[in-house]
Amino acid sequence: MPRHRLRERLNRGAEAKLTLVAAPAGFGKTTLLADWLGEWVAAAPQAAAGGRAGAWLSLDQGDNRPASFWAYLIAALRTVVPDTGAHALSLMGAPQPPPVEAVLAPLVNELAAAPYDVVLVLDDFHVIDSSEIQARMAFLLDHLPRQVHVVIATRADPELPLARLRARGELVELRAADLRFTPDEAAAYLNEVMGLELAVEDIAALEGRTEGSIAALQLAALSMRGRDDVAGFIAGFAGDDRYIVDYLVEEVLRRQPERVRRFLLHTAVLDRLSGPLCDAVTGLDGGRAMLEALDRGNLFVVPLDDRRRWHRYHHLFGESERSTPVRPDLVEPLSERELDVLWLLGSDLGGPEIARELTVSLNTMRTHTRNIFAKLGVNNRREAVRRADELGLLSRSRRR
Structure with missing residues (x-):
């Protein structure tokens, strides 16, 4: 769905050294950038005078090795500037590679010869x-030629000199507040893209409940399909919806260190969060520092004052955490769907029968089963059922 106001901001960013798109999971960062980059390049093809080219690098945890990171980054640049990076790659492949700055300097010089604008996402x-890697990225940004621009999509602010770039007018930022759907965008998405016919007041209620999160709106739309009482569903829509729970557990909780997961789970009972209050609930020190880290990491906390002493959780996230069964011995909770699978694992049904019962593929059922085993710390179905019984999970049937 076109989002012209954001594309205009990104167009301005293509004239700056760095564009930072920072927001939690579910705010449509990747989709927005992919659509914009294709449109930006098409407006002035590389073959034309004063043209444009766009390179894209999707990162994962394995790219934290500097040699791998820079090799992949240079390879991405070579897809749009073929005559650049060969010398840098040969230096990196030497038996005793030189410092990264010595590798990046010739790369910068070669990029400066590019006859067109280049965006690297x-x-x-x-x-x-x-x-x-973060320090060398700062070096690269400081020395970028004027026709090369970097766009970073992230859930948390990188360790880059953002304040300096901001002061120099070399940084364009899009945050969660910018990426949220406006009421008009929410209406267009729900009624035109998702094919629903919602009243204005229903759209306003959903937009308020989801706080403009694109993923939450999409999951709400999926939950509404085939329902007769749409207005009733919207009135009761909350973070305990099974799609919301599954999404948040997969995309947020599972990716966090154990100490962060424990903090989130224990403090979700609070309507308002402060450092001392969180310390009282968790029985640990460091609540204020943790809230500051969650704020920097865009982990679903919303500041309530300018001094950032008080926060609250995003509505759906807080409701999801409060609704998810948490036992003292189970750090990472089971999602609603995993509880469905777990309940059926205690029956005489085989894997294919369980998949049919839940109307999912056999591969999906097996993925849920592996996740259950990992969370319960067991190796097979019998152990999972016994462990779940010990934790009291089987006494609460989650089937609907």
Whole structure:
């Protein structure tokens, strides 16, 4: 769905050194950038005088090795500037590679010779936690030629000199507040894209409940399909909807360190969050520092004052956490769908029968089963059922 106001901001960013698109999971960062980049390049093809070219690099945890990161970055640039990077790659492949700055300097010089504008998108940059890579990225940004621009999509702010770039007018930022659907965008998405016929007041209610999160709106739309009482569903829509729970567990909780998961689970009972209050609930120190880290990491906390002493959780996230069964011995909760599978694992049904019962593919059922085994710390179905019984999970049938 076209989002012209955001594309205009990104167009301005293509004239700056760095565009930072930072927001939690579910705000449509990758989709927005992919659509914009294709449109931006098509407006002035590389073959034309003063043309444009776009390179894209999707990152994962395995790219935290500096040698791998820079090799992939250079390879991405070579897809649009073929005559660049060969010398840098040969230096990196030497038995004793020189410092990264010595590799990047010739790369920068070669990029400066490009006869057209180049945008390099680094998607999922939040997975890069190597301080060495972050420091060398700062070096690259400081020395970028004027026709090369970097776009970073991330869930958390990178360790880059953002304040300096901001002060120099070399940084364009899109945050969660910018990416949220406006009421008009929410109406167009729900009624035109998703094929629903919702009243204005229903759209306003959903937009308020989801706080403009694109993924939450999409999941709400999926939940509404085939329902007769749509208005009733919207009135009761909350974070305990099975799609919301599954999404948040997969995309948020599972990716966090154990100490963060424990903090989120224990403090979800609070309507408002402060450092001392969180310390009282968790029985640990460091609540304020944790809230600051969650705020920087875009982990579904919303500041309530300018000094950021008080926060709250995103509505759906807080409701999801409060509704998810958590036992003292189970750090990572089971999602609603995993509880469905677990309940059926306690029956005499085989894997194919369970998949049919839940109207999912056999591969999906097996994926849920592997996740259940990992969360319960077991190796097979019998152990899973016994462990679930010990935790009291089987006493609460989750089937609907």
